[in-house]
Amino acid sequence: SAVISQKPSRDICQRGTSLTIQCQVDSQVTMMFWYRQQPGQSLTLIATANQGSEATYESGFVIDKFPISRPNLTFSTLTVSNMSPEDSSIYLCSVETGTSGEQFFGPGTRLTVL
Amino acid sequence: GENVEQHPSTLSVQEGDSAVIKCTYSDSASNYFPWYKQELGKRPQLIIDIRSNVGEKKDQRIAVTLNKTAKHFSLHITETQPEDSAVYFCAATLGTNAGKSTFGDGTTLTVKP
Numbered sequence: 001s002a003v004i005s006q007k008p009s010r011d012i013c014q015r016g017t018s019l020t021i022q023c024q025v026d027s028q029v030t031m032m033f034w035y036r037q038q039p040g041q042s043l044t045l046i047a048t049a050n051q052g053s054e055a056t057y058e059s060g061f062v063i064d065k066f067p068i069s070r071p072n073l074t075f076s077t078l079t080v081s082n083m084s085p086e087d088s089s090i091y092l093c094s095v096e097t098g099t100s101g102e103q104f105f106g107p108g109t110r111l112t113v114l
Numbered sequence: 115g116e117n118v119e120q121h122p123s124t125l126s127v128q129e130g131d132s133a134v135i136k137c138t139y140s141d142s143a144s145n146y147f148p149w150y151k152q153e154l155g156k157r158p159q160l161i162i163d164i165r166s167n168v169g170e171k172k173d174q175r176i177a178v179t180l181n182k183t184a185k186h187f188s189l190h191i192t193e194t195q196p197e198d199s200a201v202y203f204c205a206a207t208l209g210t211n212a213g214k215s216t217f218g219d220g221t222t223l224t225v226k227p
Contacts, residue, residue, distance in 0.1 A: 033213035096213040105157040
């Protein structure tokens with residue numbers, strides 16, 4: 001398993017501003033993933049973050065809106081830029097670890113944009 | 115890309131009964147099918163998974179079955195308990211990265227005591 005922490009746990013932001021979410025893992029992992037979970041809905045993969053290379057974004061998500069950093073094998077950040085109320089969601093990071101390649105999620109960051 | 119459909123969206127059972135949640139997927143190349151349980155306000159947690167070379171897997175009261183020909187897989191919970199109440203998500207994964215999953219819309223399971 002993996003112990004994953006995220007900061008902040010929640011935030012309320014004004015539209016037009018940006019928020020950077022941090023994700024820390026207690027062990028080195030090759031890939032980290034960022035998901036969005038809108039209220040009462042399912043999880044949608046935003047991007048895959050590899051150490052030392054550009055993040056890979058899924059359809060519908062772009063780097064200008066969700067820039068990602070991956071400076072080392074235990075840490076990643078996701079920035080939600082130029083926020084609007086539609087960005088209000090829970091943002092979760094996850095890692096794949098273990099011999100079976102299981103996925104573990106962080107506790108999530110609950111973002112509200114006013 | 116992959117598309118995952120999950121049914122039912124809500125399920126209410128009496129304590130001790132069984133619960134079955136079904137998912138279908140579109141891409142025959144998907145080869146890893148995890149199930150997650152998400153309690154209110156908490157993170158999703160893996161409860162069981164199955165890979166494409168296995169037809170069925172069981173872990174105590176929970177079992178998953180996979181039919182690759184029909185492209186569907188199901189979660190079975192027996193002897194349900196009130197603490198099984200949660201949202202359950204199925205997912206399908208292409209390739210080798212469990213983190214790159216496509217999720218179903220979720221099933222809200224309520225177990226009545």
